[in-house]
Amino acid sequence: MNKTLEKDRDATRDRILDAAARVLSQGGYGQFGVNAVARAAGCDKVLIYRYFGGLEGLAQALGERLDLWVAPELPALPESYGRVMIEMLGRYLAALRGNALGKRILAWELVETSPITKALGAAKSKTISKWFQGVRALAGPPPSDIDAPAINAILLAAAHHLALREDHDGDFAGLDLTLPETWNRLQQAMTLLAARAYPEGHAHD
Amino acid sequence: MNKTLEKDRDATRDRILDAAARVLSQGGYGQFGVNAVARAAGCDKVLIYRYFGGLEGLAQALGERLDLWVAPELPALPESYGRVMIEMLGRYLAALRGNALGKRILAWELVETSPITKALGAAKSKTISKWFQGVRALAGPPPSDIDAPAINAILLAAAHHLALREDHDGDFAGLDLTLPETWNRLQQAMTLLAARAYPEGHAHD
């Protein structure tokens, strides 16, 4: 067994993956290329072709990293569907705002459709769907009288868009997204929207 | 006066502007460059520098075109703030979905911050703010008991994100955005959210 060689290989693989994450999260998808990643990793670009089969394979390996789309923890106690969803949305928005790499990928998916974006999006979709399963297990099925998937999609879409806007244009619809106060307002507004869409059956607290 | 020369100049200016809109709306911001626009316009790229001072000036001239961010018409009859806002959001989403160029610009703004995106975004912001003024004039001030700007920003952000998603990934949060039925559901869900956020004071249907 050539132990040291394998170790070296894995080490450079990791270095390349780290560099890829760094380049993508800092420079966006416009900077994400073989040359830039190799430069950031301090190695030759040919290794990207050898170890990952090119940019596409590199993106796929990047997407399979578990630390990319960490789902925020769900509340421990079972509550009503509406409450769980509100809590979930709040945590998701906060997590997303702090996840530079995730935001870059989300933005990339809005600009281009390519094998690379598909590879990156697949991991995210898997995480999100698992997460929704967790909600369902915790809070039971959504109320049957309203279209919960559509409601959730709208609120999730809003969270995505606002988080992406924050990085590139501080202003959206008259709100200054650079102010922490604005985000408090948005969190409250989102809570209000979700709470009124999923009203509590019994006046409980 | 050298009439014909001026005419030629304006004609090529228009040809370049048309080509720029075509390149940007079809190929996205990755294709939007001096070479590609000149190629599409059938002229030399040096004219872009001479007539617009480069890509930035071209983008600014493009943003000043009135047909870019046409605001949908508002309902004629004054109604409650909530109703006007619901109607407005529905029309806006429909208009945006049909506006390929606008969507490309919106997506671009999520990826890059540059003088070009600023120039393009300025025209849009002006249109949107005028439009909100129209709503206010038609429906009066929003209810004071809830944070209307935040609510509106969320719903607007959702519309943006869903419209952008449609072009590049048919699936979002488990919904198939390629189905017309899905968009009916989303429109209804948005209506429900807005209606419950802006409840009618008197049951007046």
Added chain:
DNA sequence: CTTGACTGTCACCGGTCGGTGACATAGATA
């Protein structure tokens, strides 16, 4: 007719891109 300003074309520059082949080196195997 001559001058001069303007429109438009062309060739060229340096730089970066993605991608590939040749080569040095080191470690395991025989």
Added chain:
DNA sequence: TATCTATGTCACCGACCGGTGACAGTCAAG
């Protein structure tokens, strides 16, 4: 020791990019 395989480096290719200077044609003004 000699061989083979795999890791990593380097130089190079063609293509496209943004940007510029030189030049031809054209028309109005003197």
